[in-house]
Amino acid sequence: MVASQTIAHKAQTETPVDFDAVIIGAGVSGLYQLYRLRELGLKVRVFEAGTGIGGTWYWNRYPGARFDSESWTYGYSFSQELLDEWDWEEHFAGQPETERYLNYVADKFDLRRDIQFKSRVAAAQYRENTRSWDLTLEDGWHCTARFLVTAVGVLSAATLPNIVGVKSFEGPSFHTHYWPKEPVSFVGKRVAVIGTGATGIQTITEVAKTVGHLTVFQRTPQWAAPLHNARITQEEMTHIRANYADIFARCQDTFGCFIHTADPRSALEVGVQEREAFWEKLYGEPGFGIWMGNFRDILVDRQANRLISDFIARKTRERVRDPVVAEKLIPKTYGFGTRRVPLESGYFEVYNQPNVELVDLSETPIERITPTGIKTSACEYEFDMIIYATGFDAITGAFDRIDIRGVDNVSLKDKWKDGPQTFLGIMVDDFPNMLMVMGPHAGLGNFPRAAEYSADWVTGLIRFARDRNLTRIEATAAGCAAWTDHVIETSEGLLFTEVDSWMTGINRNVEGKQVRRIMRYSGGHPKFRERCEAVVADGYQELALA
Ligand code: N01
Numbered sequence: 001m002v003a004s005q006t007i008a009h010k011a012q013t014e015t016p017v018d019f020d021a022v023i024i025g026a027g028v029s030g031l032y033q034l035y036r037l038r039e040l041g042l043k044v045r046v047f048e049a050g051t052g053i054g055g056t057w058y059w060n061r062y063p064g065a066r067f068d069s070e071s072w073t074y075g076y077s078f079s080q081e082l083l084d085e086w087d088w089e090e091h092f093a094g095q096p097e098t099e100r101y102l103n104y105v106a107d108k109f110d111l112r113r114d115i116q117f118k119s120r121v122a123a124a125q126y127r128e129n130t131r132s133w134d135l136t137l138e139d140g141w142h143c144t145a146r147f148l149v150t151a152v153g154v155l156s157a158a159t160l161p162n163i164v165g166v167k168s169f170e171g172p173s174f175h176t177h178y179w180p181k182e183p184v185s186f187v188g189k190r191v192a193v194i195g196t197g198a199t200g201i202q203t204i205t206e207v208a209k210t211v212g213h214l215t216v217f218q219r220t221p222q223w224a225a226p227l228h229n230a231r232i233t234q235e236e237m238t239h240i241r242a243n244y245a246d247i248f249a250r251c252q253d254t255f256g257c258f259i260h261t262a263d264p265r266s267a268l269e270v271g272v273q274e275r276e277a278f279w280e281k282l283y284g285e286p287g288f289g290i291w292m293g294n295f296r297d298i299l300v301d302r303q304a305n306r307l308i309s310d311f312i313a314r315k316t317r318e319r320v321r322d323p324v325v326a327e328k329l330i331p332k333t334y335g336f337g338t339r340r341v342p343l344e345s346g347y348f349e350v351y352n353q354p355n356v357e358l359v360d361l362s363e364t365p366i367e368r369i370t371p372t373g374i375k376t377s378a379c380e381y382e383f384d385m386i387i388y389a390t391g392f393d394a395i396t397g398a399f400d401r402i403d404i405r406g407v408d409n410v411s412l413k414d415k416w417k418d419g420p421q422t423f424l425g426i427m428v429d430d431f432p433n434m435l436m437v438m439g440p441h442a443g444l445g446n447f448p449r450a451a452e453y454s455a456d457w458v459t460g461l462i463r464f465a466r467d468r469n470l471t472r473i474e475a476t477a478a479g480c481a482a483w484t485d486h487v488i489e490t491s492e493g494l495l496f497t498e499v500d501s502w503m504t505g506i507n508r509n510v511e512g513k514q515v516r517r518i519m520r521y522s523g524g525h526p527k528f529r530e531r532c533e534a535v536v537a538d539g540y541q542e543l544a545l546a
C-alpha cells in the first residue's frame with residue numbers, strides 16, 4: 001500500500017512545472033535569492049511589479065530618501081569581486097546611489113534575464129496532487145513552480161490615510177512610496193506633508209530647501225537624532241575595502257546586524273557627567289549609535305529610557321527656536337527608541353524657517369481632504385500639492401495583498417488575521433514549499449545582512465530537498481506554534497511592545513491592523529542564526545519532508 005502510494009505520488013510530482021522556483025520581488029533579498037538558486041542550477045523566475053530592479057530602492061524615490069545604515073555595511077557581502085569593484089560615494093547612500101548599486105549587481109551577475117518586470121503576483125495556490133504552486137499575475141498570466149519564495153519586503157505595501165476625501169484633491173498628490181521618476185519642483189508652491197515618520201522627516205527636510213510654503217501635518221511626533229552623513233573619500237574607501245571582513249564579522253555579532261554594539265553598562269550605574277558625555281558623543285556621531293550603541297538598558301528599563309528621552313528632548317529644544325513648536329515636536333506618549341528612530345539631517349531646524357508651519361493633529365485633527373487642500377477642525381488650508389508620507393501596512397501587508405492559499409485552500413491572510421504564525425519566519429504549516437525570505441518573525445535590522453542569511457538558509461533547504469528527491473517541504477504545526485511562542489517570549493520586557501507603530505503591526509489606515517501584535521523576532525540575530533543552524537545540523541528533522 002505504502003509502496004504504491006509512493007509510486008503514484010512520484011508520477012504526480014513528475015508532472016512538469018514551468019519553474020523549479022518562483023521568487024516574488026526583485027529587491028535586495030529577491031536578487032540575492034535568484035543568484036543563489038541559479039547557482040544550484042534551478043530554473044527560476046522572479047516576478048517584479050516594478051519596471052526595474054531594486055524593490056524599496058526602486059519605488060521610494062521621494063526627495064531625501066536615503067538609508068540609515070552605513071553604506072559599507074549595507075552592500076552584499078557574498079562576492080569579493082563585487083566588494084572590490086564597488087565604491088560607495090556616501091557613508092549613508094541616497095536612493096539614486098543604492099538603486100544604481102542594485103542595478104550594477106543585477107548586471108554583473110546577469111540576473112535580469114530571469115526577472116519578469118511589470119508582473120504583480122495576484123494569487124498563489126498550492127496543489128497537493130502535483131506538490132507545486134500555481135501562480136497567477138494581475139494580468140491573468142499563469143505558471144507553475146515547485147517552490148514559491150517570497151521576497152516581498154517588510155515595508156512595501158504603502159497605505160494612504162483613511163481621511164475623507166483623500167481622492168478629491170485636484171492638484172498633484174503623491175504617496176512617498178510611489179514617487180514619480182520625473183523631477184518634481186516645489187519652488188513657489190504651497191505644499192502639505194502628512195506624516196512624520198522616517199520617510200516624512202526625510203521628505204520634509206528636503207522639500208523645505210526649495211518650497212514656497214510648507215505645512216506639516218503631524219499626528220505623532222518622533223524621537224529623531226542626527227544622521228551626520230558625509231561623502232566617502234578615496235582613502236576612506238580604501239580603508240573600508242581592506243576591512244570588509246571585519247566589518248561584516250562585527251555586523252554578524254550585533255543584535256540587529258548593524259555596526260553598532262550596545263554598551264554593556266546600565267544608564268543608571270554611571271555618573272551624570274559621564275552619562276551626559278557619552279550621550280553627547282553618540283549624538284555627535286554618524287548613524288544608529290545613539291539607538292543601537294547606547295547603554296544596554298535604555299530600551300528595557302523605564303528609568304533609563306526616561307533619562308535618554310529627556311536628553312534627546314533637550315537637544316530638540318536647543319535646535320527649535322519657538323518653544324511652543326519645540327514642545328509639539330517632542331514625543332510625550334512614548335520613550336526614545338521604542339519606535340524606529342529616524343535619523344535626520346537638519347529636520348528640526350526646518351521649523352525655524354518662516355515659510356514652514358507645523359500643524360499638530362492632536363489639537364486640530366484633519367476632517368477631510370478637499371479639492372483645493374486640507375480642512376482641519378480649526379481651519380481650511382489651500383495647497384498646490386499634497387504629499388502623503390503615511391507609511392506602510394508593514395511586514396504582513398505585502399502577503400495580505402496576494403491571495404495565497406495552501407493545503408485545502410486555507411488562506412494565509414485568514415491564518416494570520418490575529419498575527420503571523422511561522423517557523424523561523426521562513427515557513428508556515430499548511431503552506432508546503434513556500435519559503436519566506438525576511439518574512440514576519442524574522443529579526444529586523446540592517447536588512448541586507450539579515451536577508452543574505454535568510455536567502456542562504458532557504459537555498460540550503462532547497463539544495464537538501466533536491467539532493468534527496470524530496471518534493472514537499474512543510475513546517476509542522478507544532479514547530480510553528482513553538483517558534484511563534486518563542487518570538488512572543490523574546491519581545492517580553494522590551495518597551496517597544498507597549499507602543500503603537502508599524503513594528504507592532506499597527507496601521508490605523510488598514511482594517512484589522514489596530515491591535516498590537518508581535519511581528520518580529522527580538523532575540524537578536526546571533527541567536528536567530530543559532531536556532532536556524534540547529535535545524536540544519538539536525539538534518540531538518542523538525543520539518544515534514546516527503
Ligand atoms: O512610515 P511610518 P514611514 N493621518 O509608519 C502618519 C523605513 N524607512 O514611511 O505615528 C495623519 O513610520 C503616522 O502617524 P502616527 C523605516 O524603518 C527607512 O515614515 O501613526 N497622519 C506617521 O507619522 C521606517 O520606520 C528609511 O500617528 C497619518 C506617518 O504617517 C519605516 O520605513 C527611510 C495618518 C507614517 O510613519 C516606515 O517609515 C524611510 C493619518 N490618517 C523609511 N496615517 C531609511 O533608512 C499615517 N499617518 C532609510
